[in-house]
Amino acid sequence: MQTSVAMTDVGRVRKVNQDYVYASDTPVGNLPNLYIVADGMGGHKAGDLASSYAVQTIVEAISRSVETRPALILQKAIRYANYRLYEKSEEREEYHGMGTTLVVLTVYKDEALAANIGDSRLYEISQKQIRQISEDHSLVAELVRKGELSATEARRHPDKNIITRALGIQDEAQIDLFPFRVETGNRYLLCSDGLTNMVEDTELCRLISQKKDISEIGAELILKANKNGGLDNIAVVLVEIDNSEVGL
Numbered sequence: 693m694q695t696s697v698a699m700t701d702v703g704r705v706r707k708v709n710q711d712y713v714y715a716s717d718t719p720v721g722n723l724p725n726l727y728i729v730a731d732g733m734g735g736h737k738a739g740d741l742a743s744s745y746a747v748q749t750i751v752e753a754i755s756r757s758v759e760t761r762p763a764l765i766l767q768k769a770i771r772y773a774n775y776r777l778y779e780k781s782e783e784r785e786e787y788h789g790m791g792t793t794l795v796v797l798t799v800y801k802d803e804a805l806a807a808n809i810g811d812s813r814l815y816e817i818s819q820k821q822i823r824q825i826s827e828d829h830s831l832v833a834e835l836v837r838k839g840e841l842s843a844t845e846a847r848r849h850p851d852k853n854i855i856t857r858a859l860g861i862q863d864e865a866q867i868d869l870f871p872f873r874v875e876t877g878n879r880y881l882l883c884s885d886g887l888t889n890m891v892e893d894t895e896l897c898r899l900i901s902q903k904k905d906i907s908e909i910g911a912e913l914i915l916k917a918n919k920n921g922g923l924d925n926i927a928v929v930l931v932e933i934d935n936s937e938v939g940l
Contacts, residue, residue: 693717694799696727697907698929701914703886704922710739711884711927712747712792721754723765727797729812729927731884733858734790742777742792746859749773750796762798762805763869770794770807770859770867777860791858795826795882797931799874806870810855812927813888814870815881815896822897825870829857847892853885879906880931883913886924890917906930 698715702708710732720726730747732739753769781787793810806814808826811833816823827833831854835841846852857866874880879900888896891913899912910928917926 694725694931694933695906696725696929696931697910698727699910699914700925700927701918701922703925704918706925708737708740709925710734710743711886711925712743713882713927713929714747714751715929715931720751721757721765722760723754723762723798724800725798726751726754727880727882727929727931729793729795729882729884729929730859731793731810731812731886731925731927732790733792733855735786738781738787738790739792741780741787742790742860745780746773746777746792746794749776750794762800763871766796766798766805766807766869767867770796770809771865774859774865775863778863781860789861791861793855793884794859797880797882797929799931799933802873802875804872804874804880806872807867808870809857809859809865809867811853812882812884815883815893815900816872816878817881817897817900818875818878820897820901822893822900824893825872827868828855829866829868830855847889852889874933876933878933880933881913882927882929882931884925884927886922886926887913887917887928889924890920890922890926900930906932 730743732743
């Protein structure tokens, strides 16, 4: 069993919130639960539309899916949402080029599956340690993986917000899947770069590993990101694995 909290904030600089969050601790279609963060991009209100439309379409597709394997359920739903979003981007001139990042999590028994496109992230926090599970699809992340930049240099790089993949910008989606095991007491953070660009991983770990209710911790994360500048919209979904059903 798990509990969750989902919240988003416009930040201190932007006028429109292009982040969108979703959390269900109860079944969605054949998935036992579902958690999503999307960070839209596009001029005017296009980014706002891209993130909300993508998440709503994914949830609807999962609700209708006849598949039983989590990987197939997620892949098919995300690909369908990509197709629908790409179609919608062709409807009006102001929608052209709109898209969204995406990070998705579902937990079943002692296992979990994550999917991501772009640079919204999934972290695991356990016993005061933090581990990024998803991999960023961004220019600087690729340079770090090649050994051409350090993680510290990447945080300060002027091109750190250039992403190399997004949902809805082409007719086919490139999705990364991450299966992993979960343990009672672990907490999982899905978030947009409006949080990770403002708050270092060590500070995320310190805040999330506090013995506090996750609703209070979620609010603290947003407060910290805004205190550090709030340069972008902030999205937070926190999931806590909280009883002995894990491992059954």
